[in-house]
Each structure stands twice: as structure tokens, then as C-alpha cells.
Amino acid sequence: MEHKEANSRKIKLLVNNVAREDTVPVDLRLADYLRDWLNLKSVKEGCGVGDCGACTVLLDGKAVVSCIIMAVEADGSSIVTLEGLAAEGKMSDLQEAFLAKGAVQCGFCTPGMIMTAAGLLAENPQPTAEEIKRAVAGNLCRCTGYQKIIEAVLYTAEIRNQKD
Amino acid sequence: MTYKHEGVGEAPLRIDGDIKVLGKAEYVQDLEYANLLEAAVLTSPYASAKILAIDVSGVWQVEGVKAVVTGRDVDGLYGTTVQDRPVLARDRVRYAGEPVAAVAAINKAAAMLALTKIRVEYEETIAVFDPEEAAGMKEDKKTVPLLHENLMDYEREITAMPVAGSNICSHFKLRKGDVEKAFSEADFVLEEEYEVPRNHHCCIEPYGVVAQMEREGTLHIWTCNQSPYVLQRNLAALFGLSWNQVRVTIPTLGGGFGSKIYPSLEPLVVALAQKTDHRPVRLLLSREEEFLRITNHGCKIKIKSGVKEGKVTARQMAAYWDTGAYADCGPLVARNSGFTFAGPYKIDNVKLDAYSVYTNLPVATAFRGYGIPHVTWAYELHTDRLAEKAGIDPLQFRLDNVIQTGDISHTGEEMQAVGMKGCLEAVAEAAGWQPGQRPAPVDLGNGRYRSLGVACSWKGSMRHYGSSATVRIMEEGSVEVNVSNVDMGQGSSTIFAQMVAEETGIPLSKIRVQHPDTFITPYDRTTSASRGTFHAGTAVMEAAKDAWRQIQEYGAQVFGCRPEEVKSSEGKVLNPKTGEGLSIGKLINQAVMGGIDIIGKGHSRMKGGTGLDKETGQGANPTSFWMYAADIAEVETDTRTGELKVLKIYAASDVGKAINPVNCRQQIEGGVTMGLGIGLMEEMLFDEKGRLLNGNFHDYKIPTAVDVPEIIPLLVEVPHPLGPYGAKGLGEAPVGPAAPAVANAVYQVTGIAVRRSPLRPENLKLSWQKGKEAELRD
Amino acid sequence: MIEQRGKGYEYCRPGSWEELAAILCKAEAGVMFLAGGTDLAVDLRTGKKSCAHLVDLKGLTELQGIAETAAEEGKKGEICIGSLTSIHQLEINPLLQEKAAALPEAACQLGSRQVRNRATLGGNLANASPTADTAAPLLVLDAFLELWSPSGSRHIPVEDLWQKAGKTFLAADEIIRQITLPLAPGRGTAFMKLGPRQAMDIAIINAAASLELEDGRISQVRIALGGAGERPLRMKQAEAFLLGKEATAEHFAQAGVLAAQESSPRSSRRASREYRLATIPVLTERVLLKALSRLS
């Protein structure tokens, strides 16, 4: 019988603020680890090679595509998925803005889109429309035409800045 | 809780929006099953070959393999219009990428490894890829290999009109007036050829299917399909089951755009599931596989028009639709785009031939617009050339020629509620283009120019087909809407809930629209042709009215009044005598001592629909309604590199009645973006052996956020007498005019016609160079 | 079809140079270095590349960072960039924006934000794509590289890194440790990219230029193109033509024509040779104009 076992390695990381320790195959992709091992199904797979952004998560606060990162590479880091944005099930302001501005249609690109936007706003709290467009250029959406997505991010920034 | 009405004409939050922004919406790839097996598919490396032998015995060397199937294991043929397609290739393969064998195993890695153990012996045969050549219509290449020698023996729908002894699986004809006479009397005649190559739907969700032969004898399938009932009936016929044994469940869909209307790989997964002792089998496609599963048609179009005194008096067209190795809905695309083919213009002499042609390329299917993007590309670029030759501003030329209410269409229909002119006027006003006074291009320096272009389009829906719906009001006051229209992102569930809120006064927050499931939700033909709001919407509206009538009857009984005196207010039923409101639950309780649901039923039935005559294409009512759209594009053209920057698109659509204006704008913005993608950058590239070269998002480009211009959606409302609340459909029409409007703006700058899409910088630059050389030679 | 799993390589992440040296000395063959993985992870997944040992360089934290060494007597100032510095760091770095604008300008147009957060400068260079977006800027900035292997380190001009598409002159156990940019205060630099899509696109042609003027005449000029040949190339004839001339649009246009003459682009799925040749003059001219506009 033929079946090659991949090598395994122990990793420790924080996922949505929960400490995890797992022994994972070295070629297990971060996306699969999050989806299949931790049941974080907001992480979507649209292409598997970094081109569509559906699998975007935050790794140490930065948006990355989890389909071209191995779980072992995330050892020692902190990961946030869309599930982690809604504290105790309550929608974050960014999620609310996506809903309110009509930025969601089929919703398949939405988790990745929101995570990229979250990464952007963390680094640049007052982005221009042009900066938002550049930032989400790696998140393909076939439904919306992006306009309402840009509006939602702008709106979130505006609300946050009013609060400050 | 404060009461919110959120009925027709308002823009409540999308009812499935919260689960989507929370990441909780479940797509096929997210569903979980006990004992799940994963499938993998071995496909043909050849576009055309005989299969001499297949040896699958090697798969059993791989641990975890549970089932293997080849064409020999599954009888029968399937297909939407022509039943020409085996579940897996049998004696021959007809395109590179055609399924030849499939394996189910305990995980994907084992299934993939098992594929490498299958030995297939092929003998390559001659392939044909160009639709005009495949149709036998190229002068120098009259003999071509036949893809389906038994074409005439296949079962088929009446809309498929094959030509014996050819690769033409359907020839649609339309004849009106006398084109030859009109050409001879015209001031001038212009003849051109256009081409739109194959492109792809690119739903961001790749295809996924799970099938299980359940112990109780039913076949249960979970799939991202737009038409659960078409699938149910196809699977029942293929696998010898009755309709009520086939359960099709549709979870949340990640886009559709036509790619999920008809059965594609579901039969194959069922074939595997029959061999797994009731274990569910799942097939999730990679992006690369999704590119080969199904595609949009490529098309070559010849167009010839005669113009007299600024009016188009005659038009002759021929279209060669490349439908690929199997017909799928190709004949219907040829037909449905066929009767709209000459464009939204009043033309008295029309002669059209549309051929749906087999080629050795992947199967082409419906695509948002059902051929409209292709034909609009041809007739709208052509219209600008006609206007130029006639010396008339292209906007003015269109206004002078477009079809209007009361005009007779090319099939002989008396047109009603036509918003074509309204759409053109709306975009012209928004863009500041006075009819007759097209602004001249602005020179921006270093070879860059800014200019405006216009284009318009129409789209018929389809022949009327039925839809049913039920609305179940529970004693507690919550509502379930059962309808099999699939919400794949267009927001139909929200629209349906709004209709129920409108009719019953029950707040939107209490209304849930079920996922389609053929064991639960009643019949609906398809979610396609922009028909959801019109047809399924009518069914839901009727069902809600029916439910409300029942409540009124109970109210009459309890309050001692006439039923029509019973009104709703803030979600309660009003006692007309006291003005007091009673909850629905209390009302039911008082009327019949509780314990029942109120079930409203509704159907969309339509009278007076006609077919189209086989020889002349004439018919007085071929489609339940029409849609109209017009765009003006503001474009920056870099004449030195061929780069285009689309700055703005003003996009008007006649929606009849905007039931939810936000949804309408979403459809326009998304549709325009898709239209720009296929017109400006998207093209599937095949090598000389018919193998796809760019089947991934790295090499096949769709627009990103940076590529999309500012889109200004404009809603025109010319109410349709039969549509619910006056609504028409909307999903498809906005895709048509965007790219032609851009092309027309670019032409204004360069004066060199580029007739093949997409307008990639390279195509433009090299065509201009060649055009210049040609000019110099002349 | 893509095989996702079961490639069966060893993975390690050394935390020190000693550890790395030990691993490299022990491993016989099939070593591959992993930086951001934005090229390599895709190549491993699609089967374009395979390896026996995947050595993750991210444990060597000193490989990240951008620092300036000020000019001293007899020595020019420099900017040193660790090879594992992310493309995103290049994009937002004020020092680079001020003193080597072409590089951040290229960085912000590379791939997507997610890719830039992960992709590294060393990886972009070592991957040896003829259209790597950071290559042309580094060529015009006269960058040189510090290479390291267990047997020692050496310095090479960036130009000497590439053999041909996908192939460098690095030894099997050699890595890029640092990229150094000598500073030239009076210089204007710029980058431009031509692609069918306005974002997330590998260039058909990319171009960088650097320019210095003395008394209104060009005293120093560098022009580099990606996509014009088997590897990123300096356009030395065009440079020689411009040297000593006035910085005018006409001269830049003539330099563009020369650049096309010394290019030998290939036809690929992305673009034909013909189109590349047609646009090289335009890009060259425009990138020179842009560099000129940065001088003041």
C-alpha cells in the first residue's frame, strides 16, 4: 500500500486570541489548518495560489493569504480570522459597515475582503479611497464592482475618527 | 421592538447579510459530513482522441480508495437542449479536460494519488476549434471532422434545430421583410466582422458537489447549482429514479453568472456515490479545474446594415457560436440572443442566422446575458461606424433609431413598456452629452486623450416558465417563504421577504427565506434570464396575498366584519371596530383555537406566450419581458502603449420598478464591472492542441478594485403591466453596453476600428500599428 | 491537476548562522531556502519545484530591516536592506522614499497587499524572474549584494546575480544576506510598470531610471528594463547616448529607440515580442521624464 506520511512538527500560536499547540504535517497549509483543524470556516478557498484573497487572515496584524503559507511558518505568531473580529458574536464596526453599505452580495469574497480592510485600517486609520482600492486589489470580487466595498471601508474610518 | 415596514421600494439590509459578514454563511466547501469521501477526476489531455483502453486496476494499490468509475460504468446521455453528453467519456474524448475516470477515497491526497495509477491509451484524432470552420462555412476548409456522428439520433428539445451531417447543433433563423431590396435602396451599406473570444464566469467560489445515496433510497445532492429542479429531473432520468427520490439541496452560493444553471459534474459525483455504500462523496474543484468545467461561448459575428436618410433600414447578421464539445444550452443561446440580435432598433428588414457549433473545446454554457455581451459588442461598435458614415452624432443616431413602445419588433411583437430611449436620455444627461453635440477628445499630452463613447443594449428574458411559492405564517408570527429561486448574491431572498412584508405587514426581521431544496421548496424552473423577480417574485407575491386573505378571513370571523375591512398595522391585525391590534398568533388562536399554520400558495402563470417559427423566427410573444440598458463611458486612451483607463461609466437600466433600489444599483455596478472585464482584459487562451493556457487567476485577469472606474448607476422605471409591482428583471442587461461604450470612446480618438475583444493594450497597440500601415498603403 | 500534499520534505527554521551552517553542511542535496514563500509555496504546490529540505530563513531575524550609514570622509553614505525585509516595508520606508524613490515606487506596485506583506526583497531577486519588480530599480541604484554561505561571504553587483530566467549564479548553499544601495544625493530616480491590469499584475515591461545633472547636462544616467530580455537588463547604449547631453524629451525619446535596439524580449503568454519592442521606447522615455521631474 502506498501512502506517504508527511513529516510533522509542533507549532504554538495564538488564533483569535486563544493559545493553540498542535503537531501538524510540515506541508499543511495555514488555510487548511484554520478550516479543517480549527473549524474556522470563514477562511475561504478561491484559488489556492495567492491570487484571489478569499483566504486572507491577519498574521501578526498584517493581512496575508493563508493558502500559500504553511502552518509551520505561523509558529510563534498570532492569527486573526473573521471569526475573531466579532468579539463574543457582536459584529465589529467594519462588519456592520459592510452590511450597511451594501458591500456584500454572494459573500464569498467578504471574509477575506474584511480582513484585508481590517489590516489596512490598523496600519492606516484614515485611508483615501485610492489607498483602499490599492489595498484590496488582491481580493477579487466578481459580484459587486467594489464601489460599495470602498464606501464601507471609508465609512468605518470616518466613524472611528469621529469617536477619537 | 420597534416596527419597521421595509416593504417594496425600500432598501432594507440584505436578509442574509449578517451571516455573510460574520463568516457564517455555509457554501458547499463548508458543509460537514460524517464518513465523507473526496473525489478526484482524471481528464483527457487530448482535444480529440479515441480511447483504446482504460485500466483502473492500479487505483486499489492506494490506501483509502473506495470507488472508481469510468464511462463504461454509467449508461445514458444528458444535456440541456440536446442529450449528447456522457457522464464520463466512453469511446472517445472531445475536449482536453473531459472527465475520463473518477476516484473516491478517504482524503483528497489519496484520490489524487490514485489518479496517477490509471492507465488510459488514446489515439489522437483531428480536432477542430474555429466555429466557422467547424460549421463547414469556411471556403477553404469544407471538410471537417464531425464531433457527433449520431447528432440526429440524440433526444432534443424543440429549441435545438440541428443540421444533419454537420457540427451545427442548432441553426436559428429570423426573416423579416426583404433585406436585399432594402440594401439596394439604401444610401449606403456597411459590412463588418466582429469576434468575442471565450471568457469565463469566474465565480470566486469554485464548484463543489456532495452526493449521497441515502439508506432510505433517496439520492441527496448538495451543490452550488442555480436550478435545483432542472438538476433533479436530469439526475432522475439518468439514474432511473422518480422525481420524488431525488433531493437537491442548495446551500449559499458564491456567485453563479450562468455557470451553475445546468447539470455539469453532478452526474459524475452521483456515479461515484452509487459505489460507496451510502457514504457521501464530495468533489471540490481547484480553480484550474473550474476553468475547464464550463465556460462562456466564443462567437464570430458578421453584420451588414443598410442606412437610408439616417435610419437603419436593413440588417443581415450571421453568428457562429462556439459551444464546445457538447451542446449544453448552446442552441438556446443562439436562439435567445438570436431574436435580440439586431439590437434595440426599429428595423423593418432583418435576416439573421445564428449557428450553435460543436468544436473540440470545453463545454460552453449560459453566461450572464445569454449571448448579449457578444452581440452587443458587434452591433454597438457597428452602430458607431454607421453613425459616422451617416455623419450623425452617435447618440443622436441611436435616439433616432431605437425601438419604442408600440413599435413592432424583429419577431413581430408589439412592444410594450420600452425604456430604451429613457435609458439613453438618462446617461446623456448625466454625462453632459447633448444629443447631436458629441464632445471632442481632450488632448492630455504625450499621446494620451480623454473621450466619451455611448452604447445601448436590450435583452429578452425567456419564454415563460412556471414558478411556485408558498408562504407559511406560523402562529408565533414568524414566516417562512418557500421558493426555489436561488439567491447567489443578487439578493432575491431580500426582495421576496420585502414582498411578503409589503403584503402582510409582517416586519422583515420575522421573515425567513428558505434555501432551495426539492424536498421542501416548490417548483421553479431556473434562476436565470433575470427572471427571478418577475416570475418567482410573482409567485411569492401571490402566495403572500393568499396568506393575507386567509388572515383577513379569520379577522372577519373574530372581529365580526367583512374580510376586506381587516388591515394590518405595525405587524398586527387591526380590529376595524375598535382600532385595536391583535397579533397573528392571538387571532389564529381566537379563530380556530390555534395549532395551525397559515399557508399561502402562489404561482406565476402567464398567458399568451408564443414560440418562434422554425423558418422565419417570427412570434408575437417570445419572452415574458424585455430589459434595456445604456452606458456612456469616459475613457483615457494612451495611444502610445495601448493602455486604457476607464474613468467613468454612466449606466442606466430600465428596471420597471425598483423593488429594492440598493439591490438594483448593486446589479448595475457588478454587471458593468463584469462587462468591462470581458471587454477589456478577459480571454481564455488555448494552444494549437486545444489545451487551455491560462486557467488560473494569475494568467486570466478579472478586474480588481483598482481597475474599476467610478460607476454611476441610473434607474429608469417604465413599469411592466405584468411584472410584480411593475418590476422587470435586471441581472443581465447591464453587462452588455459597458465595453462597447469604451470601445466607441477609443475609436473616437484613433479612428481605427478594433473589432475583436478584449481591448488589451497589446491588441490595441498592434491593431493601431497595422491600421496605420494599412492607411499608408491605401 | 494539482497535488496538494505528501511531497515529503524536511522543514527547518534555523535561529542562528551556526545552526544554518550546520544544516547546510549536513544536507547533501535538495536544499531550498524559504523566505516569504510567495513564489516558492506556489511552485511547490504546482509541482514546478520540489525539494528534500526546506530551510526557512525567517528564524534569522537580523535579516530584516532597513538602515542608513551616513557618509564619511572618503566613503559615500549607504542604505543597507536585509534580504528578508518585506516588500511592504520597502514601500512605506521614508528613507527609501526620499533617497531611492524608484524602489518603494516599484514595491508598492508588486502583487497584492497580502503578497507584499509577506514577499521579501531577497526572494524577489533570487527568484530571478526577468520582470521582477525590484530588479530594475536596484540596477539603476547601483545596488550590490552581500552573499553568505558556510564557506564565507562575498559581494557582487546586483547585475551579476542573474544568469537567465529563473536562474541565478548563487551556489546551492548560498544565500543573499544584504542589499546595499550607495547613496547619491543629487539623483532623481523613478519606476514604471506596464501590465494589462492596473494592479496585481506581473509586468509586461517594467522600467527604472536614475538621473543626475550638472550644468543642465546629464552627468550620470542609469536605465534598466525588466521584460526586455532573459534577465533584468541595463540599457548601456541608451545611457551612453544620453551622457553629457541636455535632458530633453527628444533625447529621452531617442534613448528609448536605442533601448529597444539593445533589447531582445521574448514572446510569452503575457505579451508578444512585437508588443514589448513597441512599448520599450515609450516606457524608457517616460521613466526618464519622471526621474527628471524628481530632480530639484
Ligand SMILES: Cc1cc2nc3c(=O)[nH]c(=O)nc-3n(C[C@H](O)[C@H](O)[C@H](O)COP(=O)(O)OP(=O)(O)OC[C@H]3O[C@@H](n4cnc5c(N)ncnc54)[C@H](O)[C@@H]3O)c2cc1C
Ligand atoms: C499573487 C502574486 C502576485 C505577485 N505579483 C508580483 C509582481 O507584481 N511583481 C513581482 O516582481 N513579483 C510578484 N510576485 C512574485 C513574488 O511575490 C515575489 O517574487 C517575491 O518578492 C518573492 O519573495 P519571497 O520572499 O516570497 O520568496 P520565496 O518564495 O520565499 O522564494 C523565492 C525564491 O527565492 C529563493 N530565496 C528567497 N530568499 C532568498 C535568499 N535570501 N537568498 C537566496 N535565495 C532566496 C527561494 O529559495 C526561492 O527559490 C507575485 C506573487 C504572487 C503570489
Ligand code: FES
Ligand atoms: S485561496 Fe488564497 S488567495 Fe485565493
Ligand code: FES
Ligand atoms: S460578493 Fe460575490 S465575490 Fe464578492
